[in-house]
Amino acid sequence: MTNDFVLTEHFRLREFQCKCGCGTVKLDPSLVWRLQALRYKVGVPLVINSGDRCQAHNQAVGGADNSFHMQGLAADLACPKGLTVEQFTQMCLELGFTGVGAYPDQGFVHVDMRPGPQVRFQ
Numbered sequence: 115m116t117n118d119f120v121l122t123e124h125f126r127l128r129e130f131q132c133k134c135g136c137g138t139v140k141l142d143p144s145l146v147w148r149l150q151a152l153r154y155k156v157g158v159p160l161v162i163n164s165g166d167r168c169q170a171h172n173q174a175v176g177g178a179d180n181s182f183h184m185q186g187l188a189a190d191l192a193c194p195k196g197l198t199v200e201q202f203t204q205m206c207l208e209l210g211f212t213g214v215g216a217y218p219d220q221g222f223v224h225v226d227m228r229p230g231p232q233v234r235f236q
């Protein structure tokens with residue numbers, strides 16, 4: 115399978131590839147290593163709803179024109195069972211992701227490694 119190789123103990127590259135089926139994947143090492151640290155802290159598998167996006171897919175899902183998802187710097191994570199979105203968001207902030215967005219209605223948290231100081235949105 116395309117991109118089916120191990121990056122860290124708990125993540126494979128294909129988990130980050132664009133969901134449109136184009137096979138595109140960019141991934142910044144700073145993102146995957148922080149996700150691995152988060153995985154150790156949470157102790158259960160993390161499901162990546164959206165990782166890298168090609169431009170067409172980013173537009174199709176209504177992403178921002180300069181979305182960090184197109185730069186291999188962002189991932190949307192399903193909230194693990196047993197945690198509230200707020201609890202999971204706090205963990206993501208503590209782990210040092212520089213962008214953290216909580217989406218309680220949809221049950222996921224966006225994390226990214228944007229340059230600059232940490233920001234939380236929603």
Ligand SMILES: [Zn+2]
Pocket residue numbers: 132133134135136137138167168169171
């Ligand atoms: Zn795509």
